Amino acid sequence: MTALAPPAPMRALRHPAGGLAGGWLVAVIAAAVLAPVLSPWAYDVQALKDAYQPPSALHWLGTDEFGRDLLTRLVYGARTSLSVSGIAILLSVLCGMVLGAAAAWFGGWFDRAVTTVVDLTWSFPEILIALILVAIIGPGTTGTMIAIAVAYLAQFTRLTRAQIMTLKGETFIEAARSLGAGNAHILLRHLLPNALAPVLVSAMLATGDAIILEATLGFFGLGAQPPVPSWGGMMSAGSALVFKAPWIILFPGLVVAVTVVAINLYGDALIAELDIRGRMRAAA
Template identity: 45%
Template sequence: MAELAKNTPNPLNTTVEEQVTPPWKEAWKSFCKNKLALVGLGIVIFFIILAILAPVIAPYGFKEQELSKRLLAPSSEHWFGTDDFGRDILSRILYGARISLWVGFFSVLGSAVFGTLLGIIAGYYGRWVDSIISRIFDIMLAFPSILLAIAVVAILGPSLQNALIAIAIINIPNFGRLVRSKVLSVKQEEYIMAARAVGMKDNRILFRHILPNSMTPIIVQATLAIATAIIEAAALGFLGLGAQAPNPEWGKMLSDSKQYLVQAPWTLFFPGLAIMLTVLGFNLMGDGLRDVLDPKMKQ
């Protein structure tokens, strides 16, 4: 009987083990159920691969000029046609993906870091600290984002790096206010009060307890903000305040080709299509993450 009992599996233990699922696996399963989110993820991965492999798959260099082939229509030799300098548009779009994604990722990274830091400080300490930081956010949000970005670039000077800095600055309030509202609710939880009661230092409470429990909205906002940053970078490039020639930034390509809208519409169509698809991909993926990670959306 003892040997039989040892070899007989405990159904209770089996059930408990089967029910324990890592949170990331559950989130991934929920994400995979959203077909549009998967489409967005596929678009994003596709453009990231294109950006990484641009030197390998681009048929020409993005600086190569051949004036005898200027403004050629799409063909087997030049799939997306050529621009007014005879440069291959497909090659420039592939290399331009590097610039747009680089600006999108690093500008959002900068705004997320500084915005999160300011939002945590404002929400945790409150009082006059919260008032000062919140008023700064309100002043920045009072200006249209593109006008504020233009002002920053006008002060720093037109360049791709300064455009990245400007985009990071104008997105700081979005992350700051989001994190501040989350911290205001998290700091009222019992485990935070218990940590204060035992004398735990503020920096440990902030970065070991409050920040990890505030990451969900930051991740969702960051994904959506990358799409916005790509559009803002293209807008600054279109105005001549972002990437400078001969860098193949998509907004700059649109600006250089706007006078050929009737004569050579492909010079505008393909860069515009690249911007639209990339932004669409990040927006669809961000919406899917929000549906998975936001408890209100689950309900």
């Protein structure tokens, strides 16, 4: 009896770079989830007498300007940065897939309207759209989440529309229509599942960009508000202390950089396993 092949996300871990990247991502997510268990320190309790302590056996990554343990705030900051970025990309994917699929399937004036709006927003940098929306909605995690979701909506709408436009002329779609399947059935049961893999891989890669965008907004003071830690907010606080206590900005910056690189490396391994580039060349 032939054994079932493991799913693509597991096969991607067999790549050397994909395995290292996947291990880092699992470790970061696990640390964020288990933050209250892993750290003996509170992320929001100040101890001014312990301020600016360099890395030591007691505080592995040192302390910040308020005497708070930096490693603890990094771990809790992962909760903020990863959850805000992940939820924002999930919302963007869901809305983008609905809009893109509807535009490609129904066509006509609706397709032209969606394409026009998408192309208009696509012409602006994500950071500019996010800054405008946060300025309107207000700073905080909710505003940041909505801003990131809207900033990346055009990307997933365009990708989904292109996939559906390619797939809707296939023979199995004509067969489903001839058997009396309705628009909703064809979209939900045939088109969207076949368009899902490229969109999900794109969403994973976009999550790395979203983490950078969330950190940028946090650096400007527009993200999570104190005392809630976020990686961008920690770097913002450390930027004024770079010569006095460089570890305050160094370690959050390294975590952001390594996490984003890990997401991209794992995403590349996943693309290779799914052969998305080959499928897209064949479709073209």
